[in-house]
Amino acid sequence: MTAAPGPAPAGPSAFTPLIEMRGVNKHYGDLHVLQDIELTVGRGEVVVIIGPSGSGKSTLCRAINRLEPIERGTILIDGQPLPAEGKGLARLRAEVGMVFQSFNLFAHRTVLQNVSLAQIKVRGRPKAEADAKSRSLLERVGLAAQADKYPAQLSGGQQQRVAIARALAMDPKALLFDEPTSALDPEMINEVLDVMRQLAREGMTMVVVTHEMGFARASANRVVFMADGRIIEDRAPEEFFSAPESERARDFLSKILKH
Amino acid sequence: MKTLTDNWSTYWDGFLGTLSLFAVSAVLSLVLGVLIAGFRVSPVRPLRVFGTLWVTVLRNTPLTLLFFIVVLGLPRFNITLPFYVFAVLALGCYTSAFVCESMRSGINTVPPGQGEAARSLGMSFGQTMSLVVLPQAYRSVVAPIGSVLIALAKNSAIAGSFSVVELLGTYRTINELGYSIIWTFVWIAVGYLIITLAISAVFNLLERRVAVSR
Numbered sequence A: 001m002t003a004a005p006g007p008a009p010a011g012p013s014a015f016t017p018l019i020e021m022r023g024v025n026k027h028y029g030d031l032h033v034l035q036d037i038e039l040t041v042g043r044g045e046v047v048v049i050i051g052p053s054g055s056g057k058s059t060l061c062r063a064i065n066r067l068e069p070i071e072r073g074t075i076l077i078d079g080q081p082l083p084a085e086g087k088g089l090a091r092l093r094a095e096v097g098m099v100f101q102s103f104n105l106f107a108h109r110t111v112l113q114n115v116s117l118a119q120i121k122v123r124g125r126p127k128a129e130a131d132a133k134s135r136s137l138l139e140r141v142g143l144a145a146q147a148d149k150y151p152a153q154l155s156g157g158q159q160q161r162v163a164i165a166r167a168l169a170m171d172p173k174a175l176l177f178d179e180p181t182s183a184l185d186p187e188m189i190n191e192v193l194d195v196m197r198q199l200a201r202e203g204m205t206m207v208v209v210t211h212e213m214g215f216a217r218a219s220a221n222r223v224v225f226m227a228d229g230r231i232i233e234d235r236a237p238e239e240f241f242s243a244p245e246s247e248r249a250r251d252f253l254s255k256i257l258k259h
Numbered sequence B: 001m002k003t004l005t006d007n008w009s010t011y012w013d014g015f016l017g018t019l020s021l022f023a024v025s026a027v028l029s030l031v032l033g034v035l036i037a038g039f040r041v042s043p044v045r046p047l048r049v050f051g052t053l054w055v056t057v058l059r060n061t062p063l064t065l066l067f068f069i070v071v072l073g074l075p076r077f078n079i080t081l082p083f084y085v086f087a088v089l090a091l092g093c094y095t096s097a098f099v100c101e102s103m104r105s106g107i108n109t110v111p112p113g114q115g116e117a118a119r120s121l122g123m124s125f126g127q128t129m130s131l132v133v134l135p136q137a138y139r140s141v142v143a144p145i146g147s148v149l150i151a152l153a154k155n156s157a158i159a160g161s162f163s164v165v166e167l168l169g170t171y172r173t174i175n176e177l178g179y180s181i182i183w184t185f186v187w188i189a190v191g192y193l194i195i196t197l198a199i200s201a202v203f204n205l206l207e208r209r210v211a212v213s214r
């Protein structure tokens, strides 16, 4: 019941692995925060990671673009092993966008500059071209009018949508989301989820750590349940929510679905 | 006033000497300090170790001792340079340790998420620092760097004991001519005050500029 999903039955017709984690292990001191993680995410798949607090979801998510280094195991992005440091790592990171719980927009730059900066400096696009792309992405997330504001002048939901536009501007192969709506007021959660749902429909490969079970049910191809640094279940959302196999998952679901 | 007017050219040479020692050492210390601060926060361990060593050694060595080491030590390795260059090296390296620590505490005021976001977009370490972290550290770094440079201006007086023409050293020449020691020092103090107040003014301006820019 654990680990290797194999060719996803309900997923996209031709399954090609985009993100592969093989035997990944990591400790924080005595804490074994990632234990023998095996996870494959296919091109176009949306994988939602859920689990109790402290189970290692963020660490797993951040290991995929090596914001957290791992001790043992291999991580492949589109068949290429993740380099340890330097130019090669930077190049691969540009292919994998990341959206953070706390938005992390560049505070000293306008919204437009936030979206354009890495296009210009990393992708080497001419400024005019980058700005044009940024404006069309901002349009897409409904923020064209805010282009010249600073992040601090926007609401949380708006900031998070800018952060998604910023990640998309690199034309990434995959997007990682670490609790993208957890820092938001309830009335702003949906505007961010709307953008994410649309990305999922358009076939973006996504790994999403979230407590939004509605999003998991509606948009995920697979749900990965983590506890104590291990992947306990990895299944289609309908199966997982209607008939969780493990005691841990049943326990977790009964707690969060109660309220 | 007579002390000043009679010895104007001695004072003036000393003043220019101090000013040039200050300016050249300041540039050296800023360049080195930013570089070493980069080392201290870099992902490469040997660089971090080097940076920590650099700061620990230079910050904890009395400046006069450092002058002796440079002036007497380097010639042993067949490095003979004008005293002025030795003085700039000693002052610049010593001050770079303080610049580095001011920079580093400024860098630490920038939330780590800023650097993480930059790296997740594929920026190199250098780009992350220069485009995202340092511009945000700048505002909290201006005032402490100002203090460090004022200290540098005053520390440059030690070079006078090592045959470099600078402001404090002029007292010997003037005193030998029989002028009042008190007035000699008053005018020297005024000279230092002009330099340090100018530094303060420049940094106040810089501080106000960052304040309004956001």
Ligand SMILES: Nc1ncnc2c1ncn2[C@@H]1O[C@H](COP(=O)(O)OP(=O)(O)OP(=O)(O)O)[C@@H](O)[C@H]1O
Pocket: A028, A031, A033, A051, A052, A053, A054, A055, A056, A057, A058, A059, A060
């Ligand atoms: N930098 C760190 N140093 C030491 N321990 C850490 C560090 N980061 C995380 N941990 C610990 O590792 C464990 C897993 O953390 P992680 O952030 O991956 O959990 P999570 O599943 O994302 O939890 P949450 O739902 O609260 O975000 C936690 O017990 C946490 O305290």
Ligand SMILES: [Mg+2]
Pocket: A057, A058, A059, A179
């Ligand atoms: Mg987390």
